[in-house]
Amino acid sequence: MKGRYFVVHYRPNEGETARMGVVVAKKLAKRANVRNLVKRIAREQFRVRRADLPSLDMVIRLHARVSDATRAMIRDDLLQLFGRLK
Numbered sequence: 001m002k003g004r005y006f007v008v009h010y011r012p013n014e015g016e017t018a019r020m021g022v023v024v025a026k027k028l029a030k031r032a033n034v035r036n037l038v039k040r041i042a043r044e045q046f047r048v049r050r051a052d053l054p055s056l057d058m059v060i061r062l063h064a065r066v067s068d069a070t071r072a073m074i075r076d077d078l079l080q081l082f083g084r085l086k
């Protein structure tokens with residue numbers, strides 16, 4: 001699934017809850033503080049909505065530069081993708 005900033009690769013797991021990994025390439029976010037911010041936002045949104053998500057293993061990968069994006073834009077893109085998983 002593809003959003004404005006992220007691509008989510010997923011497949012069903014046999015566990016009781018969803019699991020997530022985050023990939024943020026240096027090519028798309030040059031500075032470490034930006035990469036860490038994107039990962040922190042993704043982990044927090046996953047933590048808050050984990051109970052509502054189906055049992056999936058997912059990898060959230062940044063696919064567009066976020067230099068012009070606000071935190072709310074990044075969060076909203078993730079929420080839209082999580083909503084499409086149901």
